[in-house]
Amino acid sequence: MNNIEYKTKQKQAILNFLKNNRDNHVTVNDISVYLENNNCHVGITTIYRYLDKLLEQGTVRKYTVDNSTSACFQYVDPSKTCHEHFHLKCEVCGKLIHLHCSHISELCSHIFNDHGFKPDMMRTVFYGICSVCSQKQENNGGNL
Amino acid sequence: MNNIEYKTKQKQAILNFLKNNRDNHVTVNDISVYLENNNCHVGITTIYRYLDKLLEQGTVRKYTVDNSTSACFQYVDPSKTCHEHFHLKCEVCGKLIHLHCSHISELCSHIFNDHGFKPDMMRTVFYGICSVCSQKQENNGGNL
């Protein structure tokens, strides 16, 4: 009845993995596979339940990228406001690019100040074509 | 082999529902339930397949909104299908905001010139909270 949270191996392993991948988003499967390969089996039920808690605490962000059926999670650095980090998704090769760029926070401030809308860049994904794929398309003369 | 698209009752019923709800996003289940209640049964397979087509045609947009496990779709007015438009989606009320703003095209140029990524703003949606909903949240002192 006290609602005290216990410290366990599983939780620490999950949180460590999230922290070590703070620059990337990871899926439940990513976590499960990684831990498995490191001789630290954790049931997916546990992963889901712990991520739920971390989500409530704001320790982690959840978002979904188009075409991906499963949810993505990312550790949120308490000191850092993640306004400077955003995502580009290449629609050709599917690569997800993580970009640190001050221009984006300027844009966010502008949208908020002048348009009253408060963007959540952790949830927002820019769709387009990455440099590698656009180069390929040029070389092919526009054919697929 | 001609790839001609046929007109059917089912498609018309789905498209009508989408048009009548152009101010909201709807799920496959919403569509299915509504049609069922209107004595117009359409299998979910058909709904999924038709939405896929509409998506390719750009007649409809697909979203994933937090807290919802299933995908959301929203009719896009053909007259508003303009490359100068950017889209903001409020995650609280679901409203889709069309925005004209030179700052975003500047950002796109910057992303392309300095990062080599060519954003497709027709496909990109900014998620966040609109002014009305953020005001409401403030008035509630942060409670839901």
Add this chain to the structure above:
DNA sequence: TTGCGTGCAAAGGTTTTGCATGGCA
């Protein structure tokens, strides 16, 4: 008549739930 469209059933994948057991405090 042709071939696209439809819908059922089944498969595939992700997430949640029930329940007995394990383990922190």
Add this chain to the structure above:
DNA sequence: TGCCATGCAAAACCTTTGCACGCAA
């Protein structure tokens, strides 16, 4: 020793696929 945490299995969902039949053109 209390309770929370864990993990298996099963259930609950969402979405896709296969296939036979229906139906627009």
